[in-house]
Amino acid sequence: MNNFRIYGNDSSKELITNMISKGREPHSLIIHGEKGLGKKKLASWVAAALLCEEGGGVPCGKCKSCRMISEGAHPDVMSPKYGAKGNYMVDDIRPIVSDAVIAPTESRMKVYIIPDLDRSVVTSVQIQNILLKLIEEPPEHTAVILTASGRETFLPTILSRVISIGAVPVTDAESAEYLEIYEGADPVSTAEAVSAGRGNIGRCIEYLNGGLFKNGVAAARSLARAFISRNEYQMLLALEQAEGSRPLLRECLCLFSEIVRDSLRIKLEGESAVTAGCDEDSAKHLSASMTSERALSLYDTLCSYITGIDSNSNTALTINSLCAQLC
Ligand SMILES: [Zn+2]
Missing domain, CATH: 1.20.272 (Zinc Finger, Delta Prime; domain 3)
Structure with missing residues (x-):
């Protein structure tokens, strides 16, 4: 099973694939969209597309690099930890800027994924200002991917310098397929979950889990x-x-x-x-x-x-x- 199967979002995937296959790898990206639409999965897909040893701009899912990313164990794909209150601390973001100039250890690029920037309401602007220099002049071997539920989280100076991708809902049929294949849900639970969560797979999974x-x-x-x-x-x-x-x-x-x-x-x-x-x-x-x-x-x-x-x-x-x- 290819862990990088992403349902829907075809135009975004095509954009990234085209850029990579033409040797114009994106170095700064934002992915926005409501909770549950798979922004982190999409970010991980982009990281794998950038680092895949097959080099076609699509994760093969089989090479060492793809496998390490899918296990969350690739040394060149990094994310800051959330602080105690579930947000980011400014001091956890600063080291990214100094680390970014150091060459990757395993693959041809390093990818920093900073998900859910809007969680850090108080420090979101500070964090973006710290990252601004890196986003303006990224080293050739570095890519930064930021995610948030809405574009309005991002500063205009950031928005003007990044590739912006909107994560979109999938069809009800795709949600159902996902729940049956990846969550092992039975047809009755799947139908109930999809009628509630619709094309938002994250919500469908949340429904299955109750709460x-x-x-x-x-x-x-x-x-x-x-x-x-x-x-x-x-x-x-x-x-x-x-x-x-x-x-x-x-x-x-x-x-x-x-x-x-x-x-x-x-x-x-x-x-x-x-x-x-x-x-x-x-x-x-x-x-x-x-x-x-x-x-x-x-x-x-x-x-x-x-x-x-x-x-x-x-x-x-x-x-x-x-x-x-x-x-
Ligand atoms: Zn691969």
């Missing part, structure tokens, strides 16, 4: 259905599943906002619109029962409540106030 995302999907679906039937009591019940748990309430509102976003998409593009949320039926119902203005205003309301949760608003008060708004 926050799975509970969030259940709450968001109940909320959407109660909203459609204008049942205030059911709405309150749906939201109360998350009382006392800020992460769950946030997840529920984010997922409900995605259903509303899907309903707008269906309104604009018709039934063939590509949806991404966890409840396609509810999105269709909402689309048929609300004007675009109303759906947009609902979307904005949900976003403002999510911002409120992020700034530590009380969950019980949030639930009561939101429920009143939704009615």
Whole structure:
């Protein structure tokens, strides 16, 4: 099994392959896209494409270099460790700049992968400023790959100097194939997980494993259905599943906002619109029962409540106030 099989994202892979096969290896890349879309996997694919001994710009998956990368054991492919709070410390990034000038030990290039830069909210700008010189004038044997959920994490000075790749969702069928082959999921669990996580394979896996995302999907679906039937009591019940748990309430509102976003998409593009949320039926119902203005205003309301949760608003008060708004 080739561990570098990447579903979807064909145009990004082609871009990298073309650059490498023409001898114009990218030295600085950013990969952006929401959590679960496989940014780290894509970064590892790029590293393997750069270092593969076959040299075709696509990881062969069999050579020593590819095997070491897939085992996370290649001495020339490095990532800084997350600090105690799950973010990066400035002092952990500085050594990368001094280390980058030293020649690789095993392969023809060294690759530094710095994933989830947006985790380090406080130090993200400092970190990019430290890396700026390396990104501006990278040694011939060095490549730096940064990832974050959105492009807005990156400084304009960084964005103007890097190859920028957006990780995109795959099809539901590709998600299902992945879950069956790589996670060994049975057809029933696969169908359930894909109906929730859709083309975001990371989310599908999270659903299989239970926990926050799975509970969030259940709450968001109940909320959407109660909203459609204008049942205030059911709405309150749906939201109360998350009382006392800020992460769950946030997840529920984010997922409900995605259903509303899907309903707008269906309104604009018709039934063939590509949806991404966890409840396609509810999105269709909402689309048929609300004007675009109303759906947009609902979307904005949900976003403002999510911002409120992020700034530590009380969950019980949030639930009561939101429920009143939704009615
Ligand atoms: Zn290889």
